[in-house]
Amino acid sequence: MTQDEKKQAVAEAALEYVESGTVIGVGTGSTANFFIDGLGRIKGKLDGAVASSEATAERLKQNGIPVLDLNATGGLALYVDGADESNRYLHLIKGGGGALTREKIVAAASEKFVCIADDSKLVDVLGTFPLPIEVIPLARSYVARQIVQLGGTPVLREGFTTDNGNIILDVHNLEILNPAEIEENLDRIVGVVTNGLFAKRPADVLLLGGDSGVTKLD
Numbered sequence: 001m002t003q004d005e006k007k008q009a010v011a012e013a014a015l016e017y018v019e020s021g022t023v024i025g026v027g028t029g030s031t032a033n034f035f036i037d038g039l040g041r042i043k044g045k046l047d048g049a050v051a052s053s054e055a056t057a058e059r060l061k062q063n064g065i066p067v068l069d070l071n072a073t074g075g076l077a078l079y080v081d082g083a084d085e086s087n088r089y090l091h092l093i094k095g096g097g098g099a100l101t102r103e104k105i106v107a108a109a110s111e112k113f114v115c116i117a118d119d120s121k122l123v124d125v126l127g128t129f130p131l132p133i134e135v136i137p138l139a140r141s142y143v144a145r146q147i148v149q150l151g152g153t154p155v156l157r158e159g160f161t162t163d164n165g166n167i168i169l170d171v172h173n174l175e176i177l178n179p180a181e182i183e184e185n186l187d188r189i190v191g192v193v194t195n196g197l198f199a200k201r202p203a204d205v206l207l208l209g210g211d212s213g214v215t216k217l218d
Contacts, residue, residue, distance in 0.1 A: 004030075006118035006209030007082075011035040013207050013214045014080045014116050020045045023073045025106035026060060027081020028053040028099040031116050035080050036060055050076060052106050053099035054163050070109060079110035083117050083203070084129045084196070090115065090203040090217065091179040095132030095196030098162050104194050108201050115203035119210040126179055130155070130170035132196040137167050139191020146189045147171055150182075166193055 001009070011034035018024060018039070026036060026049050036056065039046065040063030048066035050073060051057035057067045070076075081103055085093040092115060094100050107113050131152070135143045144154040147169065157168040176182055179199035186195040206217040 001209070001211050003118050003120070007031040007116070008034050009214050010116040010118070010207040010209040011038050014114050015039070015042060017078055017080070017112070017114050017205075018042065018045060019077060021047055022077040023048050023050065023068060025050045025076045025079035025110050026052065026056055027079070027103055027106075028056045029082045029097045031082035031118070032056065032080065033059060035116060036063055039063060039065055048073070050106055052081065052103040053097070056099075070106065076106070076110040077112065079107050079113045081107070081113070081115060083115050083121055085123050085126050086115060086117060086121055086203070086206055087123060087126055087179070088217065090206050091126060092198040092203060093126050093129050093131055093196050094198055095134070095168070096129070098132065098157070098160055098168055100132055100196045101134050101162065101164055101194045104198065104201070107198065112205070113201070113203045114205045114207065116207045117209070119208045119215070122208060126176040126197070127174050130172045131174055131176070132157075133169045133171060133186060134162055134164070134166050134193040134195070135169055136191045136193065140167060140169070143189055143191045144169060147186075150174070150185065164193065
């Protein structure tokens, strides 16, 4: 199977978690896009969706799905999103597309988080994929110095601004042996909006697409 076929397979599998009459959260990225397109076929089941990015909101609208404000919906039954990396404890690195803050907010507000990914995203130790950190622009240099002290190598994502008007530092060379502790330590740095570790609120279910089909980890 190609990588896209694996993504398509897990997106289809995630549709089974969508319950009638609910509002769900929807993530951002190539795998999430397959899920959104699948939602378009069953949009009659949904009362609407909360988008984790402007790009996702636009794709939901193109599929005829009402996009709602999280402030108006309250808690969500389900959040479906991809990941850049996952370990077997369902701790994730997210934010390759730059939507990590809104993704983390929507995930936190959701009763169940179903992560969909192809099998190349499963790793033993997180950190090969550079860890994205959303930063207030004024604090860029200060935050970068603090990250260096923690052993990481921060690189500014050139020419990129988040939907919240901030910048992204992608942190290389960080071996993430204790994801929840590192997530908390990074968030304590003044000027950091949030970081792309999803360990304090990990996925509840990980659907992995592989050559032999979809594998479920929970």
